[in-house]
Structure formats: structure tokens, C-alpha cells
Amino acid sequence: MLFETFSAGGCRSYLVGCERTRAAVLIDPELSLSDHYRGFLLQNGLSLRYIVDTHTHADHFSAGRSLSKAMGAPVVMHRLSPAPHAELRLDDGDMLVAGDLKLKALHTPGHTRDSMCLVLGDRAFTGDTLLIGGTGRTDLPTGDPHALFDSLFDKLLKLPGETLVYPAHDYKGRSHSTIADEIATNPRLQKTERAAFVAMMRDLDLAAPTHLTEALRTNMSGGKTVAQLLAEAAAVVPFMALAELDDRLGANSADLVVIDLREKEAFEAGHIRGALHLPRGQLELRVNTALPDPTARIVTCCEFGKISTLAAATLRELGYQRVTALDGGVAAWREAGLALDLPG
Incomplete structure (x- = not known):
């Protein structure tokens, strides 16, 4: 498997490719990195099969729609996504197949209603559901701390402990973690009782993302940014x-x-x-x-x-x-x- 991580500030996106067929899947693409994705695909002789957004992003601009138009690959999101440009919508347990790569979708609402994670062999792309040393916030549109608790403790954390965790964000330069490490050391996951977890999430008092309104507007509608x-x-x-x-x-x-x-x-x-x-x-x-x-x-x-x-x-x-x-x-x-x- 070919695997590459791309970073823009704290945003992380990932490209996985099948070595045999050269089919590739791009996960959580960020608009400012569009040329980097194209360059990597070209340099490695890869054909883009799917473009996946793990959820409706509120803190950066997705490159999904523009890359889809330019490269002919469908935008893939959960079936509850409000984005009209998502051509392929997944249910919990659905699988994307790109050559020898098989990515299983897990519906993990909480950060947003349409959040999902993708499991590929020994790794999971966890979007904003599970971060390294944290979790996605639940105070933005369609967020729900009760749903996040269920998604984490009843689904995502039941993956094998050695499963590699690749989140959509990290601001400390860390590349990945594991499910076992997060269970053992992630402060938010120490609140294993629902009431305590929900209270913690509701008391976080986080600042709003810089581009909240514009990011939601463009990512939900497929509209254009001012830039x-x-x-x-x-x-x-x-x-x-x-x-x-x-x-x-x-x-x-x-x-x-x-x-x-x-x-x-x-x-x-x-x-x-x-x-x-x-x-x-x-x-x-x-x-x-x-x-x-x-x-x-x-x-x-x-x-x-x-x-x-x-x-x-x-x-x-x-x-x-x-x-x-x-x-x-x-x-x-x-x-x-x-x-x-x-x-x-």
C-alpha cells in the first residue's frame, strides 16, 4: 500500500493507493493542498478513485468538490451529510474498494451528525471523532456529546488496541497514535461514565473556529470561498x-x-x-x-x-x-x- 500524509497547519489529510492497480483514495482533502495531491498522484502514477470527507468540516475548506470536478472522482460522505455534491453516500458498515484496498465506514456521530471513520487494515482514519490526546468538540452545529460517547466507547474504542489512529487534526506534530494508547492516556477517554463525559464536553468552552461560517457554508453547500x-x-x-x-x-x-x-x-x-x-x-x-x-x-x-x-x-x-x-x-x-x- 502506498501511503502519504499531508499537512496544512493542524489539518491532516491522507492518500492511500493500491500498489497493484494504482487506484487511490484521498481522505479529508484541504483546499490549499490541492496541487500537492495532484502532484503526488502524478508522480506515483496513481488514479484517484474516491475523495472522502469524514464529516462536514467547520474549521477548514474541503477540496472535495473542486478536485472531483477536476479529476472525475466522486466525493464520498456519510448518507446524513448535507452536502449536495456528495455523489456517493455511505451507511454504517459500507465499504469502499480501490484495487486491493478495502475501507470500511463506521458511522461515528457526535462531533457532527454525519461523522464517520474509515478502517483500512491496521489503521483507522478517525476524522474529528478521535484525536491524539483528545476528541472532536460537540458544541458546533449538529454536535452531540451523548452521540460522541456512544461512538467512542461502543464502537471506535472496540477496535483492536494495536489499530493505528490517523486523525484529521493534530497541532503538535504527531503523526499517529494507537487505540490502546488513546484508551490509556487520552484525558477525555478517562471519563468512562456517560454523565461525566457529557458534562466534560459541555464545559470545554472552546473558541469558535476562525473560518466557522465560511467553512460550514462552503462545505455544506458546495459553494465557493471568498478566496x-x-x-x-x-x-x-x-x-x-x-x-x-x-x-x-x-x-x-x-x-x-x-x-x-x-x-x-x-x-x-x-x-x-x-x-x-x-x-x-x-x-x-x-x-x-x-x-x-x-x-x-x-x-x-x-x-x-x-x-x-x-x-x-x-x-x-x-x-x-x-x-x-x-x-x-x-x-x-x-x-x-x-x-x-x-x-x-
Whole structure:
């Protein structure tokens, strides 16, 4: 068996491959590591058979949907997953077969309603159900400490003690543990009575994950992250350097239109000379009257260069093919010491 661990911060993902057939399974992929997975598959002559998310992640962005579209492998989740892009849904005890590899799904709710673990030979991929020296939290949407107690003590911890534990997270650089080690040393597993375990989980008082809302939104729906939207917009939009725009304004370029997308207060606090004020929220509604010439050369700007990138991509979709975005935005213009005009 080919086996590789990938890390992004505290997030862990795993790729297992059959040496005979070169079929591979990717477990809990993280969006920022997409190119790393592709590189490993290519370097080792592997064909991706399945992409598995062990649960609906609330603390990072799954690469499942984007990799599925790019590589043609189905996203696999438990049948209770809310994700519409999960093409293959597993029940407790179902098995994935990839060449000589057989991965058995164990439904282990508690961290989330759709949590599952995968058992492959001598190892278990435990998602966020069982961590090294800890367990998944139960205070996020669909979490349930009673269900986690059952999943741990009535199912996962009954695996052979020598079973290797590979969790979806570890923040201390540890690669794996064993079921026996976790039973003996994991502080949360010392609470073997249901009431004590549930009370402990409810009293943890943990901070919310950094990307909670965005991660849940994208992982549950298959939607896009803000970073993805910006990257896609940047891929279809050229940019203009601060010095280039300053030179063109100094030359009184007749065919250049600068659009300032900020709100009125920001615009009136200082704007690039000659800029047309067109707030981003009004762009589509006012574009035909504000920009009557679709052949004009347009430069969009905002405070930091992100909204202007999105707006430039929108204008290109609307047929304005000579649109560019100001690199760095008005903030960079200001920091460079370039002149800003005030109303009147």
C-alpha cells in the first residue's frame, strides 16, 4: 500500500493507493493542498478513485468538490451529510474498494451528525471523532456529546488496541497514535461514565473556529470561498500598476475611465483625479448610463484592490472588454504618496 500524509497547519489529510492497480483514495482533502495531491498522484502514477470527507468540516475548506470536478472522482460522505455534491453516500458498515484496498465506514456521530471513520487494515482514519490526546468538540452545529460517547466507547474504542489512529487534526506534530494508547492516556477517554463525559464536553468552552461560517457554508453547500471567487476573478482580469495609471492620468488620456467603487464617505475623503464614483452595490444597475461606451478603457479601484477585481470581472462578463483593476487599490495609491482629489 502506498501511503502519504499531508499537512496544512493542524489539518491532516491522507492518500492511500493500491500498489497493484494504482487506484487511490484521498481522505479529508484541504483546499490549499490541492496541487500537492495532484502532484503526488502524478508522480506515483496513481488514479484517484474516491475523495472522502469524514464529516462536514467547520474549521477548514474541503477540496472535495473542486478536485472531483477536476479529476472525475466522486466525493464520498456519510448518507446524513448535507452536502449536495456528495455523489456517493455511505451507511454504517459500507465499504469502499480501490484495487486491493478495502475501507470500511463506521458511522461515528457526535462531533457532527454525519461523522464517520474509515478502517483500512491496521489503521483507522478517525476524522474529528478521535484525536491524539483528545476528541472532536460537540458544541458546533449538529454536535452531540451523548452521540460522541456512544461512538467512542461502543464502537471506535472496540477496535483492536494495536489499530493505528490517523486523525484529521493534530497541532503538535504527531503523526499517529494507537487505540490502546488513546484508551490509556487520552484525558477525555478517562471519563468512562456517560454523565461525566457529557458534562466534560459541555464545559470545554472552546473558541469558535476562525473560518466557522465560511467553512460550514462552503462545505455544506458546495459553494465557493471568498478566496476562490477572488482567484477566479483575478484569472480573467488584467491589472494596472499605480505608476502606469499615474502616468496616463498625467498625459490626460482621453479614452481612460477610472471608476471608484467605494462608498460615498470613502470617496469624498480622497479619490484619484477624475474618478467616476460608482459604488459597487450600484454597478450592475447603473452601468449602462454610467458607462455608455463599451469600448472605453476602464480602470476599477477600491480601497484594497479586492472589490475592484471582482467588479472588473463582472464588467468583462457584461461586455466591457478593456477593463483592468488597479493593483493595490486606493490604499496603495495613498501610501505611494500619489495625489488624491477632494470634492469641490
